[in-house]
Amino acid sequence: MIHTENTPNPNAMKFLSKNRLSEVGTQEFQKKDVKKIKNDFVKHLLNFEGVELVLISENFLSVKKSEKISWDSLKPSIISSMNDYFEKNKKPIVLKTNETKIENTKENSEIIKKINEILDSKIKPAVAKDGGDIKLVSFNDGIVKVELRGSCSGCPSSLMTLKQGVQNLLCHYVKEVKSVEAS
DSSP states (O other), rough: EEEEESSSTTTTEEEEEESOOOOSSSEEEGGTTTTTTTOOOHHHHHSSSSSEEEEEEEEEHHHHHHHHTHHHHHHHHHHHHHHHHHHHOSSSOOOOSSOOHHHHSSSSOOOOOOHHIIIIIIIIHHHHHTTTTEEEEEETTTTEEEEEEEEEOOOOOHHHHHEEEEEEEEHOOOOOOOEEEEE
């Protein structure tokens, strides 16, 4: 059974399932990259008229749409696609691959580790409730650059979330952080 939740972004909706959706944490897919995407389910969703972005987390999927299409016409198709996928598949939509990422080996790796710990424990759960995600892009000279993803990208509330929420928390817990900016 798929449940939906509205998000602060009127053009984004969160779709929740009792099934695990991702083995690799949160992944974002954009319509502009559809030709490069290998995941058939994600391609299918991105090919719906009006769908601009799909974010898949461990237990929810978030869809961002264009203003020209209504949720009344789009929501049933997404729910039906998710139900169909899980009737035919027992595995999550996004599976682990053998690709590995190179760890940051700069002097500030301890600070980056602290920033990621705060993002993972205090910030990501809050933005996930609204169907979004936040990713550390860089840390340089006290400035943290983050990417807001899913329903958070383009949301009218995102700047307030970034400055009042994310910046305040990171400055409080990591003394080296002076400000937070969107990348």
